[in-house]
Amino acid sequence: MEVPLEIAASYRARTRGLLGRETITGALLLTPAASVHTFRMRFAIDVAHLDRNLTVIAVTTMPPGRLGLPRPRSRHVLEAAAGAMADWNLRPGTRVEVRAAERDDR
Secondary structure (H helix, E strand, O other), rough: OOOOEEEEEOOOOOOOOOOOOOOOOOOOEOOOOOOOOOOOOOOOEEEEEEEEOOOOEEEEEEEEOOOOOOOOOOOOOEEEEHHHHOOOOOOOOEOOOOOOOOOOOO
């Protein structure tokens, strides 16, 4: 299944994350990251911790106002709207693949 993906690789982008948004279409990949929080968030999110090979270590749903604990071996965190990861069948052991979007150079 292909899902639209934003990548937050800079300190500023990781710090901003999903703050100020009403929802997200697709997912946000925070890299590098081992934990997240949902303080000042407007909606609950699904959080998947990924290892260095982009294999899912753990998946959880976090309501607003929570602090997630760091996960050992976590190198990246994938965030999406609550319920999205269950719809995608994303669970521990699943390997995530990141591909560049195809460009339309007409």
